[in-house]
Amino acid sequence: MSHNHSHSHTHDHPDLKGKKLLLSILLNIAITVAQVIGGLISGSLSLLSDALHNFSDVLSLIVSYIADLYSKKEASFERTFGYKRAEIIAAFINALSLIIVAIYLVYEAVQRFLDPQEIESSIVIWLALLGILANGFSVLLLRKEANNNMNMRSAYLHLLTDMSASVAVLIGGLLMKYYNWFWVDSVLTVLIAIYLVIMGYQLLKESFKVLMLFTPDHLNLSEISEKIQTVNTIKNVHHVHVWQLNEKEIHLEAHLEFTTDITISQFDKISEEIEELLYHSFQINHVTLQPELNKDDPKELIVQD
Template sequence: MGHNHHHGHNHSHSDLKGRNLLISIVLNVGITAAQVVGGILSGSLALLSDALHNFSDVLSLIISFLANKLSKKRASSKKTFGYKRAEILAAFINAATLIVVAVVLMIEATKRFVDPQEIGSDLVIWLSLVGIVANGFSVLLLKKDASENMNMKSAYLHLLTDMMASVAVFIGGWLMKWYQIYWVDALLTLLIGIYLIYMGYDLLKESTKVLMLFTPKSITVNEIVESICTIEPVKNVHHVHIWQLNEDEIHMEAHIDFKEDIKLSEFDEILNRIEEHVYHKHGINHVNIQPEYDKCDSKTIIVQD
């Protein structure tokens, strides 16, 4: 059995991610408290719904923060992969809560359409401005990491959607103040809910694929098999498994049948060539190969349980 891998860690970058998450948590705790009080005093469902979403932000940011810390813990004999999937699990939980919050908001908005109520618009306007500024700052903190880390993307999406919700609430506050269009409060809440589902679904789908060990969408198994078979003296590649462990690691294991009974030193050289090939061409950085010669098993099954 041969195993090789390419990997790297950036602890200072990870510490920076943790600090940015912590700042965002503190900001969102303050926003949530202010919006709950303001929503009750003004009677605004949109403001209360924004507060509920902000509360889900706090929970999601805490989950992301803990996952970020856990992912840095070393592997052990009882946890041979360590906590490398903690951030993927956090992304899944956050995406799921985003959709649940959206459904709750939409149900409440539908009820308010039937019975629109007068809203204290001045308080709505000022508190929505606070939400825009605070969430906007948090979005800027997390934006860079969101493009390369699923956990950070889930936290970023929570904050981005909440900033947009605050913008919608601000616009609604002005419409209620100057035109007394109170049903717009329910309409905005409904639109916020729809947008949350739209944003959360894709992340939920992607994190589910990783947790289920699906082959990454950028990789074609047959193409990898064909390219490895061009390396002499490889005869056949079968029983292939390719999965994504986390944001940074894609693993591949396979059985390789050789044309001749090669030496172990020769196998090591071929393994290095295979490793370099799949890493540079397909981004696979952990390769686990079982060498075979004249073994009685099916060579035609490329993928099997």
């Protein structure tokens, strides 16, 4: 059996990533405290909803920070993969929290719409500006890491949606100040909630697929099988599993039926050829192959274990 671990190149700077998360946590704690106080004084539900979202940001950033720390831990006899999936779990939790917060905001908005109250709009405007500036800075901090890390993307989405919510709150504050449209507070809260659901659902779906070991969306098992069978002496590819361990590692394991009785050294050479083929064609970087010759077992591409 061949088991190859190649092409796993990374260019991350984990210490810098952790420091950026920590700074974002401190900024969001400050925003949350200011918005809660301002929301209670002004009576603005949209400001309090923004504060609640900011508080969920704090929790999500803490989860992301802890996951980032754990993901650096080395493998052991008890944990052969280490904590490589910690960041995927964090992304799933953070995405789920976005949706839960959104549902709660809709409930509160409906209650307030049925019983509208006068709001001190000046406080809303100034605190919304504070939220835009602080969250905008955090968004810029995490933007680069969000491109290639699901955990960081979940933190980035929390911050991006909160910055957008602060923009909506600012617009609402101006409308309330100059037109006395206090009902807009509830409407904006619902719009913020809808935005949270849209952003959270996609990330929830992506992280769920990884946790359930589903085949990555961009891979087609039939195409992979056909590609492997182009290698000389391979008769059949079956019992295939492809899954994503984290965002850096895609694993494949398969049984290969050979046309002739080859030696171990020949198999090593063929497995290296297959590994290169799978990496350059499908970005699969961890390959486990089991050689067979006239073995009486199921030959289907997918076999229920």
